[in-house]
Amino acid sequence: MLKKIEDIFAVALVALLTVAALVIKVMQDNLHLQVMDADTIIVNIAFVFACVAGLITWRENRALCLANISEKLPAKARGVVKLAASFMTALIITQLFLISFMQVTNPDQFGNTFLFFKEKHCFFFYPLCFVMILVLLFQKAEGKNALIATIAGTVFGVLTSMGAVTGIIWYLTGNSELPALYAMADAWNAFCAKTVFLWVVVLIALAFSGVPLFVVISGITYVIFSKAGGYIDVLPIEAYSKLADKSIAAIPLFTIAGYVLAQGSAGKRFVELFNALFGWCRGGTVVAAVLVLTFFSTFTGVSGVTILALGSLLAVILTGSGYEKDRAESLITSSGAVGLLFPPSVAIIMYASSNYTVITQFEPGFDIITLFVGALIPGAIMALSMIVLGIVFDNKKDRPKFSLGKIGGALLNCVPELLLPILICITYFTGFFNLFQVASFAVIYAVALVFLFRRDFGVRDTARVMADSVPVSGGILFIIASAAALSYWMQDENIPENVNAFITTYVTNKYVFLFLMNLALLVVGCLMDIYSAILLVSPLCLYSAASFGIPVVQAGVIFIMNLSIGFLTPPVGMDLFISSYTFKKPVGKVIKGVMPFLIVQLVVLLLITYIPAFTTCLIK
Helix, strand or coil: CHHHHHHHHHHHHHHHHHHHHHHHHHHHHHCCCCCCCHHHHHHHHHHHHHHHHHHHHHHCCCCCCCCCHHHHCCHHHHHHHHHHHHHHHHHHHHHHHHHHHHHHHCCCCCCCEECCEEHHHHHCHHHHHHHHHHHHHHHCCCCHHHHHHHHHHHHHHHHCCHHHHHHHHHHHHCCCCCHHHHHHHHHHHHHHHHHHHHHHHHHHHHHCCCCCHHHHHHHHHHHHHHHCCCCCCHHHHHHHHHHCCHHHHHHHHHHHHHHHHHHCCHHHHHHHHHHHHHCCCCCHHHHHHHHHHHHHHHHHCCHHHHHHHHHHHHHHHHHHCCCCHHHHHHHHHHCCCHHHHCCCCHHHHHHHHHCHHHHHHHCCCCCHHHHHHHHHHHHHHHHHHHHHHHHHCCCCCCCCCCCHHHHHHHHHHHHHHHHHHHHHHHHHHCCCCCHHHHHHHHHHHHHHHHHHHCCCCCHHHHHHHHHHHHHHHHHHHHHHHHHHHHHHHHHHCCHHHHHHHHHHHHCCCHHHHHHHHHHHHHHHHHHCCHHHHHHHCHHHHHHHHHHCCCCHHHHHHHHHHHHHHHCCCCCCCHHHHHHHHHHCCCHHHHHHHHHHHHHHHHHHHHHHHHCCHHHHCCCC
């Protein structure tokens, strides 16, 4: 029953978020009625949705993780690692609850009002989310030992959060005479100062045992701020600041729109269209598959979602046209992230919005549209390279004849689907919609298409698909929230400038720097999800790239392209494991199959890296 309520609430929030954005625009632009605190209303609804989505993501065991290599350990060692993971997860979730609940009790925090609400009413969902996750941890504990580890982690989480506990007591009662609790808080901070490196190593190791990335990042951040003197309240404040941002709020909406389309008949219609257009020539089905994958990964922002949703369908179509099964699956796996370079790529949105302050230091007047335009040619070259290599592997002799009638029928049948990306580009690039409004429009259009026009789903099935899309966006949002405070710490400690000073001391050649940056980012891309990398690593690259005179747009395109290739990079590229799951084949076999495609993508990366014109020629 509770699960159903959570799903209904999440879907209602998505509906409210999408409709509110466009209704406010109509009222203000067409009816000339000023809506007070319009932006505040929107971002707070988006924040509540992020909290609910994060909870549902955890409930469905779909929080973003690294590859779980602990499964390859001996049984006894695997059991120890699982207990350690249970203990540490409970500890960190407890800490997150207490430091966020402290902000609820703080009368000076989140006091702004809109309509009949305070921001604090919306922020309350954040600690509530962690309480519910903690309850789920206890419910899902497997066996007595796991339950004991979870209890111990919760207790230790309370003991290591005395800074938050004393704050809660002070805000609620005014009592500051708590010497024992203050002593415990000071002892914890001193302990962190001596063992911070050990904590970081342990938490990173646990990331490879299946502990969700947002838990690992939050744990590292908590220890770092404790070491610095206990400024742990930065974690929830920065999380709210990042999630209550209109650009960030657009990310889950684009993801939901892409997911809804992928679950409907849009994928099949696009395949039919591109098959009609290109199926008569060698590699025609390859062109169709790559273009479809590019289109959907552009929206979903997580290439794995596209592989899961459309991989089996495209594999059947490719093999049905005579393509070798393993080659077909390798092509699908390798093309799953190409769409990250095309508008309305959520990766580009995230990169531009999170680095806006830094970017404008080097290029005043920068606009996200500039980055979209700069990525067009690199994205086209990457997609074309996958098509060309796919065609090389296509040895089928018998192909259907070219038919204008078939093309016309398929085109007519796909017009509504084709209109969506066209309308998104026109309304956004002309300034008719801002980024959040165009994301809202994309969701409404996608839902109307599959429910009202195509009738792919009834009312209940449409609601189910919407609910199923929530964990996809929730995983992204909680990563963003957890990385926000760590990103704040890096900026506060001048880490980007210090790293830049170190690099420029030992690397003086621009081209050597670009080569080393590519190597480093490929490693980051296969070890870290793209959203954490954007928040934590991209500022370092921006400062260093600027010092070598590399344009901001080129640096951004190189960064995103590296991370998209990182999804395929052995041994732990995320898409390798998603492909293994989708196509039910060993990871080793997946790696062997994608190697030719990976090599070609690396060659394209070098072209984009060393020929700036590919990213700058379309920019005025």
